[in-house]
Amino acid sequence: MKRNFLFIFLLFFGITVVQAQKGTKERIKVHSKALEGNLIGDPADRDVTVYLPPSYQTDPDRYFPVLYMLHGFTDTDSQWFGWEDHWINLQNVIEQSLSDGNSKEMIVVMPNAFNTFKGSMYASSATVGDWETFVTKELVSYIDSNYRTISNKNSRGLAGHSMGGYGTLRLGMKYPEVYSAIYALSPCCMDGGAVTNPEMILKLEKFTPDQLQDASFFEIAALATSAAFAPNPQNPPFYLDLPAKDGSPRQEIINKIIANRTLNTIDQYIPNLKKLKAIGMDAGTEDRGISEATKKLHEVLDAYQIHHFYESYKGDHLNRIAERIQTKALPFFSENLVFQ
Secondary structure (H helix, E strand, O other): HHHHHHHHHHHOOOOOOOOOOOOEEEEEEOOOOOOOOOOOOOOOOEEEEEEHHHHHHHOOOOOEEEEEEEOOOOOOOHOOOEEEOOOOOHHHHHOOOOOOOOOOOOOEEEEEOOOOOOOOOEEEEEEEEEHHHHHHHHHHHHHHHHHHHEOOHEEEEEEOOOEHHHHHHHHHHHHHOOEEEEEEOOOOOOOOOOOOOOOHEEEEEOHHHHHHHHOHHHHHHHHHHHHHEEEOOOOOOOEEEEOOOOEEEOHHHHHHHHHHHHHHHHHHHHHHHHHOEEEEEEEEEEOOOHHHHHHHHHHHHHHOOOOOEEEEOOOOOOOOOHHHHHHHHHHHHHHOOOEE
């Protein structure tokens, strides 16, 4: 009775109740020639989650911009898109943003970059494969060929969190002909050196493949970093060089790693960054190290007079990421991508 009364009340006063429309998601396999033959033996057939907005099914003549999202270290597309329980469900985040009127409908694509070392760094390495080519060329080509996309850079964005934020900056700097707008959320790995802790290095030197699953976060992160930036085809079973050996730092390996830190390379890519239509970044004040590095990146872009969005907010590495995507990143791309 109360429900009927409420409906009549809303109808009488002309109040419309709008329920959020639901899009669909699908998990597909995309084969990558660029990842074939990687030394660690990871599959070249990669899982990819594709989110299709509500109108994709109801309006078959409509074409959509595409936002490529990159997940963080130890994460997967399956976790991020709610195929399994995780700290974020990106489909829910997207649809809440749509429901709130904060963003427009777009296709969202996330490749699974979880590998033997729990993260590819979205880099190019003989050990882990050429992830740069897979993400920027092969995946984009596949999505444009199989979905109703607006297939030009003006309608293509790139965003990511943590390792994915690093990947966003790395690929955005290198491939401005592919993306027109980028947004990095709490991007990792932008500055700092390499792990040379003697105790950890000695332990990693004795690691066997069956120990990888139980490695600590810092242990597997050290291996992933070397796999991405210091590959060695003559050094099985992991085909990488660690930044120290027998307890002593190896400067030539350290140099390879720090040469890939964003703040160490950014000056070489200023012309490319100026080709991007829009750049965004943010980090929580409690995200130690990452907050300071993101601010430094903001200051570098300011020094070069490159227009961008930057915000430092109260939060840590995870606790407000869903909210930031919903209220900041998705509206950012809704404003800066070209829609039909």
